[in-house]
Amino acid sequence: xxxxxxxxxxxxxxxxVMEAVQAGLxxxxxxxxxxxxxxxxxxxxxxxxxxRHALGPRAGRLVQVAYPVHPADLLEAAYHGLPGRPQxxxxxxxxxxxxxxxxxxxxxxxxxxxxxxxIAALIEPALDGGFDFVAPCYARAPQEGALTRSIVYPxxxxxxxxxxxxxxxxxxxxSRALLDHLLAQDGWQDGGHGVGVDIWTTxxxxxxxxxxxxxxxxxxxxxxxxxxxxxxATIVQVIGALFTEQARRAEVWQRIRGSAGVxxxxxxxxxxxxxxxxxxxxxxxxxxxxxxxxDVWAAVLPPATIIALKRLVVGSAGAFAMDxxxxxxxxxxxxxxxxxxxxRPDHLLGALTPLYLGxxxxxxxxxxxxxxxxxxxxxxxxxxxxxxxxxxLISRWRWPERFNA
Amino acid sequence: xxDQVNLIFSRAAGRIVENIANFLPxxxxxVVLFLAAIVVAAIVRVVLYRLLRGxxxxxxxxxxxxxxxxxxxPDKSASLMVARIxxxxxxxxxxxxxxxxxxxxxxxxxxxxxxxxxxxxxxxAIILVLGDLFARFVARSVLISxxxxxxxxxxxxxxxxxxxxxxxxxxxxxxxxxxxREILLLAFGILFGGVVLAMALAVGLGSKxxxxxxxxxxxxxxxEPHAPGERIDHV
Numbered sequence: 103x104x105x106x107x108x109x110x111x112x113x114x115x116x117x118x119v120m121e122a123v124q125a126g127l128x129x130x131x132x133x134x135x136x137x138x139x140x141x142x143x144x145x146x147x148x149x150x151x152x153x154r155h156a157l158g159p160r161a162g163r164l165v166q167v168a169y170p171v172h173p174a175d176l177l178e179a180a181y182h183g184l185p186g187r188p189q190x191x192x193x194x195x196x197x198x199x200x201x202x203x204x205x206x207x208x209x210x211x212x213x214x215x216x217x218x219x220x221i222a223a224l225i226e227p228a229l230d231g232g233f234d235f236v237a238p239c240y241a242r243a244p245q246e247g248a249l250t251r252s253i254v255y256p257x258x259x260x261x262x263x264x265x266x267x268x269x270x271x272x273x274x275x276x277s278r279a280l281l282d283h284l285l286a287q288d289g290w291q292d293g294g295h296g297v298g299v300d301i302w303t304t305x306x307x308x309x310x311x312x313x314x315x316x317x318x319x320x321x322x323x324x325x326x327x328x329x330x331x332x333x334x335a336t337i338v339q340v341i342g343a344l345f346t347e348q349a350r351r352a353e354v355w356q357r358i359r360g361s362a363g364v365x366x367x368x369x370x371x372x373x374x375x376x377x378x379x380x381x382x383x384x385x386x387x388x389x390x391x392x393x394x395x396x397d398v399w400a401a402v403l404p405p406a407t408i409i410a411l412k413r414l415v416v417g418s419a420g421a422f423a424m425d426x427x428x429x430x431x432x433x434x435x436x437x438x439x440x441x442x443x444x445x446r447p448d449h450l451l452g453a454l455t456p457l458y459l460g461x462x463x464x465x466x467x468x469x470x471x472x473x474x475x476x477x478x479x480x481x482x483x484x485x486x487x488x489x490x491x492x493x494x495l496i497s498r499w500r501w502p503e504r505f506n507a
Numbered sequence: 508x509x510d511q512v513n514l515i516f517s518r519a520a521g522r523i524v525e526n527i528a529n530f531l532p533x534x535x536x537x538v539v540l541f542l543a544a545i546v547v548a549a550i551v552r553v554v555l556y557r558l559l560r561g562x563x564x565x566x567x568x569x570x571x572x573x574x575x576x577x578x579x580x581p582d583k584s585a586s587l588m589v590a591r592i593x594x595x596x597x598x599x600x601x602x603x604x605x606x607x608x609x610x611x612x613x614x615x616x617x618x619x620x621x622x623x624x625x626x627x628x629x630x631x632a633i634i635l636v637l638g639d640l641f642a643r644f645v646a647r648s649v650l651i652s653x654x655x656x657x658x659x660x661x662x663x664x665x666x667x668x669x670x671x672x673x674x675x676x677x678x679x680x681x682x683x684x685x686x687x688r689e690i691l692l693l694a695f696g697i698l699f700g701g702v703v704l705a706m707a708l709a710v711g712l713g714s715k716x717x718x719x720x721x722x723x724x725x726x727x728x729x730x731e732p733h734a735p736g737e738r739i740d741h742v
Binding site: 181182245246247248249250254270322324326332333334336337340376377379386387390391394395398445446449452453455456 | 644647648650651652653654655657659661662739740741742
């Protein structure tokens with residue numbers, strides 16, 4: 103089996119990650135021949151030396167491969183923090199296939215909370231459980247991972263009928279069969295899958311009919327780079343990748359109704375604390391967006407939705423609550439707008455930011471600092487709303503002109 | 508004396524008749540050419556409009572960022588706008604061709620001057636259209652970015668940037684035509700500088716408190732300023 107780690111100038115964080123990977127391999131799979139593949143983008147901060155030092159005498163099981171980092175990768179700060187991640191994944195997959203690996207897991211070099219147990223949790227379902235794709239599931243505070251909770255998870259679930267809570271996770275495990283399937287897909291040349299390669303991988307696994315499961319990894323503490331993108335750029339990258347896959351696989355998702363859960367492994371640890379978020383500021387951001395971007399929204403959203411948003415704006419901040427059905431239709435409208443190129447994708451998704459902050463205000467106002475069960479129940483209701491509104495998406499997708507009148 | 512008057516009158520009348528006789532064929536040609544241009548323009552407009560509608564040009568134009576064409580058209584149809592542009596271009600060219608057929612010095616000279624000037628006019632029109640496209644693009648970029656940065660006067664900023672680009676494009680277009688070059692450049696310099704100064708003053712005075720609060724916070728706890736929700740991991 104192969105554990106792949108992509109790295110580019112990660113000297114500050116990769117040492118503990120490598121120690122955890124090594125400890126995980128020794129503790130959980132000592133009998134299985136294993137190898138650590140380091141995909142290195144040409145770091146200038148001594149990352150490979152830190153890796154060798156961390157692995158110590160067992161550095162012999164390390165295979166270092168180089169992957170190209172293009173100037174464009176450095177210019178576009180990616181939300182996951184690894185410049186040229188598609189090329190890094192391609193290098194890891196190809197090396198794993200060349201080594202004859204039965205299973206492969208990929209972990210992020212900048213995750214400070216990565217523990218030895220993560221390795222077993224990611225690799226064992228693929229190695230021994232008969233699963234092809236092992237998706238991560240993190241324990242998070244209500245205010246964390248909100249983009250995933252509000253859009254990525256419910257949209258992915260409604261589209262593809264699979265209840266994967268983290269379709270854009272930085273860590274995952276996969277079987278040899280899936281590895282070969284992924285490598286056989288077009289688009290690996292020159293990082294064609296773009297910054298949203300993780301969403302592409304998950305979608306390819308689900309749409310390819312592979313056996314999928316989830317593994318609970320606990321809290322994920324990610325050390326951000328200095329050039330980490332802001333919220334708006336993150337939305338453009340993540341939701342843009344999701345919408346792109348949606349357009350590419352329209353033939354698949356239009357036939358799917360409802361959704362089904364996937365087997366989940368591991369236990370749910372305590373939810374970590376996160377920096378508090380001022381809900382009133384989020385409401386103000388939404389109101390500012392309505393005031394200034396209403397014309398831009400009107401290019402994407404039907405008049406009835408604009409009226410519903412206006413009601414939210416004029417209401418009191420204390421009673422601010424965005425209806426789930428409304429939110430689902432907004433996301434579907436933006437997906438259709440993205441497909442029709444109503445606006446440039448970065449403009450379109452940039453204009454989504456205040457709406458997202460409005461949803462976040464509504465969500466945090468409702469769940470507060472509630473425990474995981476409360477949050478899960480709330481997100482389940484939202485996901486069901488996305489499923490109920492799917493006929494609306496299909497209608498708009500097929501006959502967009504009907505809604506412009 | 509009456510004989511002389513008669514002679515002068517008859518000579519004058521002869522010249523007038525001769526001039527009219529010389530002028531009339533040209534006028535007939537002008538009318539015929541203009542009528543032909545009207546017919547051709549109408550046919551081209553109908554055919555082009557139907558062809559573009561058949562090719563779903565309206566949808567394609569809106570997808571490729573040419574929605575501006577539709578915005579200028581009365582019926583919000585890019586196809587209709589293109590068809591009308593073609594129609595009026597043919598009419599204008601037909602009229603100019605007719606003028607040159609008059610064989611009268613003045614109209615011919617006018618027609619030749621206009622024809623000679625056409626490249627400059629076309630270049631100026633292209634500069635204006637591209638300038639308008641760029642101004643809209645930049646204005647929308649600024650507006651969305653400013654809103655996401657929580658700048659309260661985002662619209663003002665966006666409109667200011669849009670007009671800066673439009674003024675620049677307009678000046679370049681007029682420069683291309685050759686209208687009041689020196690005065691124009693001077694006026695543009697004064698206007699551009701004035702707008703930039705006004706915006707700098709507006710932003711500086713308007714955000715004085717915000718800047719002082721931000722600096723104060725940074726000096727107190729060393730933390731960077733954040734927009735709402737910026738300090739948490741959203742993915």
